[in-house]
Amino acid sequence: MAQQLNGAARGKRIYIQEVATRDGFQNESAFIETDDKVALIDHLSDCGFAKIEATSFTSPRAIPALRDAEAVMHRIRRKAGVVYTVLVPNVRGAERALSCNVDxxxxxxxxxxxxxxxxxxxxxxxxxxxxxxxxxxxxGTGVAINVSLSTVFGCPMEGDIDEAEVLCWMARFAEMGVNGFTLCDTTGMAYPSQVEQLCGHARHVFPHTELTLHFHNTRGMALANALAAIAAGIDRFDSSLGGLGGCPYAPGATGNVCTEDLVHMLELMGYDTGIDLPALLQAAGRLPGLVGHDVPSQVLKAGRRLDLHARPAYLDEAERSKELA
Amino acid sequence: MAQQLNGAARGKRIYIQEVATRDGFQNESAFIETDDKVALIDHLSDCGFAKIEATSFTSPRAIPALRDAEAVMHRIRRKAGVVYTVLVPNVRGAERALSCNVDxxxxxxxxxxxxxxxxxxxxxxxxxxxxxxxxxxxxGTGVAINVSLSTVFGCPMEGDIDEAEVLCWMARFAEMGVNGFTLCDTTGMAYPSQVEQLCGHARHVFPHTELTLHFHNTRGMALANALAAIAAGIDRFDSSLGGLGGCPYAPGATGNVCTEDLVHMLELMGYDTGIDLPALLQAAGRLPGLVGHDVPSQVLKAGRRLDLHARPAYLDEAERSKELA
Structure with missing residues (x-):
């Protein structure tokens, strides 16, 4: 009998990278206070993430939600073993980021x-x-460089993106010596067999470069896509607490894959994500209060698989009706 | 490179069984008019389903939402090739069902x-x-008999259910000569490696019996679980238009796997579901009006993967700002 999923998982390390405070917050209409951002990142630092995308050094006019990037980076507690990464659009942003000692x-x-x-x-x-x-x-500064490539699994305006096109852009950056790539399913167009194929090729062509997969759950396939990526040798994923985030340029495209839903599934399957799920769910539970609206997390609503419910009281009554109908 | 998902899919038939008018409607507080039920089932009959669970012959007192079971079964149009099935709790329900000429x-x-x-x-x-x-x-009547076993992937009160327990219950029914089994993840506790294992064992022990998998998306894993089941040799799934339905006895446990989300993914992967997805999405689009609330379908909200968006008008303007930041 086929048991490929079981066999492959036992104890295998999967690296989880939290993006809610950058990819999530930049889509929020209300400004999240710097104190709250710092407190959340500090909490996330203790949850066991391999990497946290803390903020973005873009223009405060372009993305006012993250106008406090310097303050956030100066005030967060740096936990050993966690890579603190930031989005940088240009040289000016890079200089600001370097002055904040980002990883x-x-x-x-x-x-x-x-x-x-x-x-x-x-x-x-x-x-x-x-x-x-x-x-x-x-x-040469000692700061690592990751390149995130958007829409690699499809563009909402152009449709399918040729795999060769994706690999060529990766190659042009690889030649410059960047440390890692993130393949982004920006508007949730990826599907499992496509993911397995592109990830397999990317892993084959760039065996020594860190590869991250960034899925959106727009069409419900994010967790299935993550498993397809793992089957192709990927061990590193972006995800967002509460499923926060989306792409303002693609109507209907809401929701990064939810961190707690991803971790919950992977841990059940025997993968080692390094994440403290109860601590993570605590952080997720505070998120609706912080952003002022419900979040699309499923495990936050339903609880973990083995968070059991009490038996209904009437089961202990002596008399039971003999049938439902 | 591993391409197990691609390789396995090409043209393989997957049978989809619609349960919204039974499993979905029985959880609705407002009564859906018989005319509307009949019109929906008739529309679904033209969508290409292998089976439609039309209604339930339970007591009208117990489930008033489905008190019109006879009227529904007498008035729907029977499409050749579609199996019309109904839930039956006892001999009285079976007699009512037989009088309606169910399949x-x-x-x-x-x-x-x-x-x-x-x-x-x-x-x-x-x-x-x-x-x-x-x-x-x-x-002996010529009417097929399917047995649905609930909570096979876990009980919200007891936790894990021993696999041997599941196989024993199946065996006791198999001995009576029933035609099929549905393994139900009643409250969304199933996870992919568990699904692959139990389905593999069930398929091995009962190679000649129709096996259906019935998933709930309570913890986001329904589509991943469906792929795990397929990997173990399963080719038949229950699903619910719009993701309608849930279990009133398990708090937080909402949502059968959504038919259009499941079909959308499987068709993209090269499986042949036999379903006319545009016609299905038409039916799903009318569902919120019918039940009076939003439904958890993702593809209904976001559109199919290649339902492209127009390029923003400003892209055609001569001047473009040179940078975001």
């Missing part, structure tokens, strides 16, 4: 021309040139 | 003693004895 900068461009123009207001070649300058500014 | 009766009991008592108000042995009488009443 990693995360650069973003899209593999779709239309999405890059819609999201970043420039061509992909213009983005590439700009990010090349960022790499030049950061290389 | 199959679906009997239900739980593999958890506590859940059976909570849900059906009797012990499992009492349920078994009652269902044995139903089997005796139906056998």
């Amino acid at each position: 990693e900068v995360n650069l973003v461009m899209s593999t779709s021309e239309s999405h890059n123009r819609a999201n970043l207001r420039m061509s992909r070649e213009q983005s590439f040139a700009q990010l090349k300058d960022v790499v030049a500014a950061v290389r | 199959e009766v679906n009997l239900v009991m739980s593999t958890s003693e506590s859940h059976n008592r909570a849900n059906l108000r009797m012990s499992r042995e009492q349920s078994f004895a009652q269902l044995k009488d139903v089997v005796a009443a139906v056998r």
Whole structure:
């Protein structure tokens, strides 16, 4: 009998990277107070994440929700073993990030021309040139460089993105010596067999580069996609507390894969995520109060699989009706 | 490179069984008019389902939402190739169902003693004895008999259910010559490696019996579980239009796996579900109006993967700002 999922999982380490305070908060209309951001990141630091994307050094005019990036980075407690990464769009952002002693900068461009123009207001070649300058500014400082490629599993305007296109963009950055790539399913278009194929190819072509998968649960497939990625040799995932986040340029595209839902599934299957799930659920439970609305987390609502319910009191009554109908 | 998901899928038939008008509607507080039920089932009949669980022949007092079972079964149009099944709790229900010329009766009991008592108000042995009488009443009529076993992947009161327990209950019914089993994840406790293992064993022990998997998306794992079941040789799934339904005896346990989300994923992967997805989405789109509330369907909200969006108008403007930040 096939038991591939069982056999593969036992104790295998899967690295979980939290993005709620950057990818989640940047989509919130209400400003989250700096104190609350710092307290949340400090709590998350104790949950066992491999990496936390703390904030973004973009223009305060462009993303006012993260205008306190310096304050956040200066005030959070740095836990040994946790990589604190930040999004950086250009050299100015990189300089701000370096002055805050970040562990990693995360650069973003899209593999779709239309999405890059819609999201970043420039061509992909213009983005590439700009990010090349960022790499030049950061290389040699000891700060790691990750490149996030958007829409690799499909663009909401262009449709499918050719796999060769994705691999070519990766190769151009790899040649500059970046440390890692994140393959982003920006608007939830990825499906499991596609994920397994692209991840398998990327893992094969770049065996020594850190590869992260970033899924959205827009069409319900995020957890299935994560398992497909693992089957192709991926061991590192972005996820967002409470499932917070989305893409403002793609209507209907809400929800990064939810951290607690992902961790809950992987731990049940025998993977070692290093995450303290009860501590994580505590943090998730405070999130609706912090952002002022419900969050799409399933495990937060339903509880963990073995959070059992009491037997109904009437079961202990002597008389029971003999049938329902 | 591993491409197990791609390789296995190409054109393989997966049978989809719609349960919204029974499992979904029985949980609705407002009565759905008989005309609306009949119109919906007739629409679903044209969508390509292998089976439709149309209604339930339970006591009108116990489940008033389905008190029009006879009227529904007499008025729906029977499409050739579609199996019309109904839930039947006892001999009285079976007689009513037989008088309506159903294709199959679906009997239900739980593999958890506590859940059976909570849900059906009797012990499992009492349920078994009652269902044995139903089997005796139906056998020889040409009407097929399916047995749905609840909580096989865990009980919200007892926790894990021993696999041997599940297989033993199946064996006791198999000995009576029932035609099929549905393994139900009643409150969404199943996880992929567990699903692959139990399904693999069930498929091995009962190779000639129709096996259906019935998942709930309570903890977000329903689609991942479906793929795990397929990996173990399962080719038949219950699902509910719009993700309608849940279990009133398990707080927080909402949502059968959503038919359109399941079909959308499987078709993208190359499986042949036989379902007309646009027609299905038309039916799903009318559901919120019918039940008076939003439904947890993801594909209904976000659209199919390649339902593309127009490029924003500003992309056609001559001037573009050079950077986001």
